[in-house]
Amino acid sequence: MSEILVIGGGAAGMMAAVAASKRGHHVVLLEKNEKLGKKVFITGKGRCNVTNAADIETLLANVCTNEKFLYSAFYGYDNQAVMDFLEQEGCPLKVERGDRVFPVSDHSSDVIAAFQRCLKKQNVDVRLNAEVKKLLWDEEPEKRVTGVVLKNGQTLMTDAVIVCTGGLSYPSTGSTGDGLRWAEETGHKVAECRPSLVPLETEEDWCRDLMGLSLKNVSLRMVCGKKELYREQGEMLFTHFGVSGPLVLTASCYLRSAQQGKKAKKEEAVKLYLDLKPALSEEQLDKRLLRDFEEQKNKQFKNALGGLFPSKLIPIMVMLSDIDGEKKVNEITREERRGFVMLMKNLPLTVTGTRTYAEAIITQGGVAVKDIDPSTMESKRMKNLYFAGEVLDLDAHTGGFNLQIAWSTGHLAGESVE
Secondary structure, three states: OOOOEOOOHHHHHHHEEEEHHHHHOOHHHHHHOOOOOHHHHHHHHHOOOOOOOOHHHHHHHHHEEOHHHHHHHHHHOOOOHHHHHHHHOOOOOEEEEHHEEEEOOOOOHHHHHHHHHHHHHHEEEOOOOOEEEEEEEOOOOOOOOEEEEEOOOOOOEEEEEEEEOOOOOOHHHHOOOOOHHHHOOOOOOOEEEEOOOOOOOEOHHHHOOOOEEEEEEEEEEEEOOOOOOOEEEEEEEEEOEEEEHHHHHHHHOOHHHHHHOOOOOOOEEEEEEOOOOOOHHHHHHHHHHHHHHHHHHOHHHOHHOOOOOOOOOOOHHHHOOOOOOOOEEHHOOOHHHHHHHHHHOOOEEEEEOOOHHHOOEEEEEEHHHHEEEEOOOEEOOOOOOOEEEHHEEEOOOOOOHHHHHHHHHHHHHHHHOO
């Protein structure tokens, strides 16, 4: 029996502790907060989207960064294994739109409670308010982790350490980059971190006038120069600083490739283009507009758009169209009408940045996966040191995929530790 230290009592850490204890090891789970699963508790707006019920190919297709690294982890402990585990531990689940999986109760606390029951049953030594200050290791005969020093000065010796400290998003839950710092101290490369699955700030101040307006069934494209980074249809939200909502959060994942490409052309801005009527082609939309104008030919342009947009959006569309709002619709030229159709199909926004980690669902970047063995999650640079979850340079779209990364990598680390 080995003595195993798991640092971090979030999704990956709880799963790693369970898996290692089931292998017969004595496991100590160190959590710096006063309770386990603080970030799990707030995921899915407190409902906890535990995984996604899609097939593994779809799971992998929704991973944005280092998808191939996850093959062993995902195939070794997939979404069905996660669902079976939670249900066996007394947390019944349900599948909703988009194959998102939630507790039947809609309470994330039930997911955490299921893990707590299992940890207790497996005799895992859970220590709360136990903050790790640094790792200890030997250099000879090979670089090997030997223990940790806690913030209170206590030293704990161990046979292996699994680091599951998360990234930088939602720092109030304890994700303050500890594991990233230890990784660098122990000679690992850390890929540049940035907020992801995060609202976007825009240059256009008219977004502020639309604050709170949610648009459903619109299409969003993200473009940098001539390169299209992302295109999807769904729901978005205008805010006082720019845009948010499911479409925008997912689009934010692709900013990394825009920024990498910008090294060559720094002047190229990242643009968003909204198609407000994706179900209609430009020609069909022009005919629809012509029909609307025919029915209201004596109305002013600003008063003839009620059938096309929510009332809040109308003055903005009039302003951006460069058509005089007072103009009668029967006086609008063909060129003006065609220009308005183009505006509806390509409403432009200029991205100036993202919101902070405090509003980011996940962190993009982290411990470089080239330094980690994908079949065990063990460091290639230090013996008996493992990394799992968001501390790694892995991230995915919304919909339960990021938690699946945490469960799968945490389980693989716990299974592999010796």
